[in-house]
Amino acid sequence: MKRALTPGTFDPITVGHLDVITRAAQLVDEVVVAVAVSAKKRPLLSLDERVALAREATAHLPNVTVEPFDELLVDFAHRMGAQAVVKGLRAITDFEYEFQMTALNYQLDQELETLFIMSTPQHMYLSSSIVREIASLGGDVSQFVTPAAAEALRRRYAELAEAQR
Numbered sequence: 001m002k003r004a005l006t007p008g009t010f011d012p013i014t015v016g017h018l019d020v021i022t023r024a025a026q027l028v029d030e031v032v033v034a035v036a037v038s039a040k041k042r043p044l045l046s047l048d049e050r051v052a053l054a055r056e057a058t059a060h061l062p063n064v065t066v067e068p069f070d071e072l073l074v075d076f077a078h079r080m081g082a083q084a085v086v087k088g089l090r091a092i093t094d095f096e097y098e099f100q101m102t103a104l105n106y107q108l109d110q111e112l113e114t115l116f117i118m119s120t121p122q123h124m125y126l127s128s129s130i131v132r133e134i135a136s137l138g139g140d141v142s143q144f145v146t147p148a149a150a151e152a153l154r155r156r157y158a159e160l161a162e163a164q165r
Contacts, residue, residue, distance in 0.1 A: 004084040004115070005077055007034040007069075011043040012149040013054045014131055016123035020088035021058060023117050030063050032080050037070035044132055049152055057146045074109040084113040090124045 006021050010033070025031045035051050043050065051068050058064040069076040073085065085105065087098050095116075102114040119126075126144055135141045135153040142150050 001030060002028040002084070003030040003032060003080065003082045004028045004086045005032050005034045005073070005080065005082045006086045006088075007036060007073055007076075009036050009038040009041055009043055009128065010050050010054050011038070011041070011045050011128050012050065012131060012145050012153060013057050014123075014126050014128055014145050014149075015143075016088065016090070016119055016126040017128075018057055018146075019120060019123055020086065020117050021064060022061060024086040024115075025061050025063050027086075027115070028063075028084065030065070031061075031086070032082060033058060033064060033066040034073070034076060034080075035066060035068045037068065044156055045152060053146065053149050053152060056148050072108065074105055074112055077109070077112050082112070084115050086115045086117060088119055089116050090119045090127070 004024055004027075006024055008017065010017060021031060021033060033054050035047065035054055037047055045053070047068050051066055054066040058066060067080065077085065089095055089098060098116065105112060105114065131141050131144045132153065134144075135150075136157055141153060145153070
């Protein structure tokens with residue numbers, strides 16, 4: 001069985017992420033959406049929220065599971081029995097960063113392949129950080145995320161606004 005990881009912070013999971021996950025699920029037997037703790041990024045949503053939102057968003061994909069992780073990606077891949085990492089690419093800046101990460105992961109494990117899926121034109125501009133910024137300013141993010149993720153963002157920004165009063 002060929003298993004691949006699609007790692008990320010998913011803060012929140014976007015329709016662009018879902019597109020990459022769905023396309024990866026068509027290429028391999030099983031996809032594990034690997035939700036990183038990413039403490040250095042200081043995620044807006046908790047790890048439990050991000051995992052729950054990813055599970056809800058991928059529930060319709062029978063060969064996709066969601067797991068949190070807080071270790072080297074290559075170590076998590078070993079633990080999950082994954083043979084590949086699938087990453088989405090939006091722009092040249094994504095490529096430069098992902099190329100560097102791929103090279104480092106290769107140094108750690110030459111057996112772990114990295115596959116890149118190009119974003120579709122309608123998702124090339126989309127990122128979790130842009131979604132968070134729109135949501136923080138009260139904008140409608142419903143076209144960019146699932147209804148559950150939109151509600152989680154609305155609720156979190158309302159909590160933050162209330163705490164500042």
